[in-house]
Amino acid sequence: MSQANEPGLLKFVDRRFLGYNVLMALVAAAILLTIAVGSFVFGERTQEQSAEALRAAATDRAALAVLASLVDAETGQRGWLLTGDDDYLKPYTDARTHFPGQLEQFRLQVERLSNDVTIPDPARLEDVARRKFDELAQTLALARTGDRDGAFALVRSDVGITLMDEARAYVAQVLALTDGLRLRRIEQMRASARLLTVLTSLGVVTILVLSVLAILLITHHTRELEVARRDLARSNEALEHRVRDRTRELLGVNAEVQRYAYIVSHDLRAPLVNIMGFTSELETATSRFSTFLHRGGFDRTDPIVADVHEAVDVDIPEALGFIRTSTTRMDALINEILKLSRLGRVPLVPEAIVMETLLRDCIATVQHRLDAGGATAMVISPLPRIVSDANSLNQIFTNLLDNAAKYFDPARPGRIVIRGRTEGANAIFSVEDNGRGIAAGDHERIFELFRRSGAQDRPGEGIGLAHVRSLVRRLGGDIGVVSDGSTGTIFRLILPIDLRPRLKKDTA
Amino acid sequence: MPQPRTVTIVMIEDDEGHARLIEKNIRRAGVTNEILGFRDGTTALARLLGPDGSGVLPLGHAWLVLLDLNLPDMTGIDILARLKSNEHTRRSPVIVLTTTDDQREIQRCYDLGANVYITKPLNYESFANAIRQLGLFLSVMQVPEAD
Numbered sequence: 001m002s003q004a005n006e007p008g009l010l011k012f013v014d015r016r017f018l019g020y021n022v023l024m025a026l027v028a029a030a031i032l033l034t035i036a037v038g039s040f041v042f043g044e045r046t047q048e049q050s051a052e053a054l055r056a057a058a059t060d061r062a063a064l065a066v067l068a069s070l071v072d073a074e075t076g077q078r079g080w081l082l083t084g085d086d087d088y089l090k091p092y093t094d095a096r097t098h099f100p101g102q103l104e105q106f107r108l109q110v111e112r113l114s115n116d117v118t119i120p121d122p123a124r125l126e127d128v129a130r131r132k133f134d135e136l137a138q139t140l141a142l143a144r145t146g147d148r149d150g151a152f153a154l155v156r157s158d159v160g161i162t163l164m165d166e167a168r169a170y171v172a173q174v175l176a177l178t179d180g181l182r183l184r185r186i187e188q189m190r191a192s193a194r195l196l197t198v199l200t201s202l203g204v205v206t207i208l209v210l211s212v213l214a215i216l217l218i219t220h221h222t223r224e225l226e227v228a229r230r231d232l233a234r235s236n237e238a239l240e241h242r243v244r245d246r247t248r249e250l251l252g253v254n255a256e257v258q259r260y261a262y263i264v265s266h267d268l269r270a271p272l273v274n275i276m277g278f279t280s281e282l283e284t285a286t287s288r289f290s291t292f293l294h295r296g297g298f299d300r301t302d303p304i305v306a307d308v309h310e311a312v313d314v315d316i317p318e319a320l321g322f323i324r325t326s327t328t329r330m331d332a333l334i335n336e337i338l339k340l341s342r343l344g345r346v347p348l349v350p351e352a353i354v355m356e357t358l359l360r361d362c363i364a365t366v367q368h369r370l371d372a373g374g375a376t377a378m379v380i381s382p383l384p385r386i387v388s389d390a391n392s393l394n395q396i397f398t399n400l401l402d403n404a405a406k407y408f409d410p411a412r413p414g415r416i417v418i419r420g421r422t423e424g425a426n427a428i429f430s431v432e433d434n435g436r437g438i439a440a441g442d443h444e445r446i447f448e449l450f451r452r453s454g455a456q457d458r459p460g461e462g463i464g465l466a467h468v469r470s471l472v473r474r475l476g477g478d479i480g481v482v483s484d485g486s487t488g489t490i491f492r493l494i495l496p497i498d499l500r501p502r503l504k505k506d507t508a
Numbered sequence: 509m510p511q512p513r514t515v516t517i518v519m520i521e522d523d524e525g526h527a528r529l530i531e532k533n534i535r536r537a538g539v540t541n542e543i544l545g546f547r548d549g550t551t552a553l554a555r556l557l558g559p560d561g562s563g564v565l566p567l568g569h570a571w572l573v574l575l576d577l578n579l580p581d582m583t584g585i586d587i588l589a590r591l592k593s594n595e596h597t598r599r600s601p602v603i604v605l606t607t608t609d610d611q612r613e614i615q616r617c618y619d620l621g622a623n624v625y626i627t628k629p630l631n632y633e634s635f636a637n638a639i640r641q642l643g644l645f646l647s648v649m650q651v652p653e654a655d
Binding site: 270276280 | 523525526529607608631632635636
């Protein structure tokens, strides 16, 4: 019972094991993929955020540069107004030259900034700056025409200071906004990095756990396999033991049966010799009595004398005739049993056999019978080479050929074909004829002693095939028959390619 | 037979029918010697070696033993061994006449000193024929006296 269950259990274990492992591998792969994708996404985002922070800083610088230009211009104006020296006017002229570029730069930076933050329109700054430069230009123009008082009055009017304050306020507002943006972005970057770290750590931990689980599972499974393997080895061994025991038993029984057959046939023989012997004696005595009767001198009309004549000439010879035919037949049967029982006592001599040659000899033995019926026998080469007992094989095939030759169908020319092939450690030979076939019900019977199949119109005792099976089994093989019962018969023999290991086992 | 009245044929055969057929066929070959039949080994040995088994009693007799190997009380081999190991009977010819044709059995009988080993043919015609030929053989055979 347990043996029948084991393969199923193993399969179940295997499927479960496989299922768990595949599941764990899939989970691990998913985690790795998530980490990779996460790293990529967060990396991209971080890069974006740092770029944003940098752009915010650039905006700051541009705004400050604009403011610095305005301050420079004012400084130049004041210097020149105070000294009248044109050298002091240089910051003013430089600022005027650079200002449009700086403003453009600031405008560009503002445009590139994210939509998250709304920078006040740079046009406002431009407007303030334009008015400031106008005011500066106006004072300088008044001073050049000699109206220094008018120029100073304009300076003192606070118009310039108000404009500068406006510009400063604007730049301060921009700086506050970009600072906020930068801080927000940095905070976001930190959060991203934290999330990534957590994610990666979680992934690593999970993979570690899965690895440990997988190792445990594999170890467990390996142990299970080892146990199963050991069980299997043990049951195999037990099986081998059983087969060995059975084989030994069978060989014992076989030998016993053969001894039994020998003793029985031998012991039946002794009384039979007596029956035959004394029947002979009776025949001699009766013929003497008959001679005496026929010498004459008896009155044949006397009913008693006629009766005696009848008894001596008819009844007694008839009875003796029946006794003789029966004992002769019994003698023949016992002889066959004896022959079969002796089979087991002839030692087998394994040798390498060229089957083609052996079969040619067998065919030659039955050639006269084949010729008489106009039949042919052929061997299809190549045949497997085997190591076996030539004498037994010769008897086997001669018997099969003889059997085929005996039962050809007169309606068609007889044909026997012998084929052979190798299958594993066995050679398989087939003897096929197109004779009258063997009815399905007789396929087993024909191998039994004294049993025959079909019309009993040919001579025979029903010995040949019993003999063949006994020989084949002794060679470690088996024989079977296939026939439709009308158009032919195929005898199929399975023989071990090498008889020697079997012989060794038998003697062991 | 050169010593027609002195040689006694001792036939040890448990099958009465066989014994009778053997005797008839020997007689048909012209042998007229006395034939003593025994159905078992014990009585046969008592007669051949004497009741004490010494072989002294039958001194002066000339025996020719026809021996079957399958007997109810002992095997013919035992009888053969006893006869051939006794100094008074060892020269008496022993003809083993049995159904066994086992080679080892035959070798053993000759090893023990059997003079002739004959396998009883299992077919009656050959059986009768063989016994008649044995009879002819016996009629020309020299048998020494026990001493």
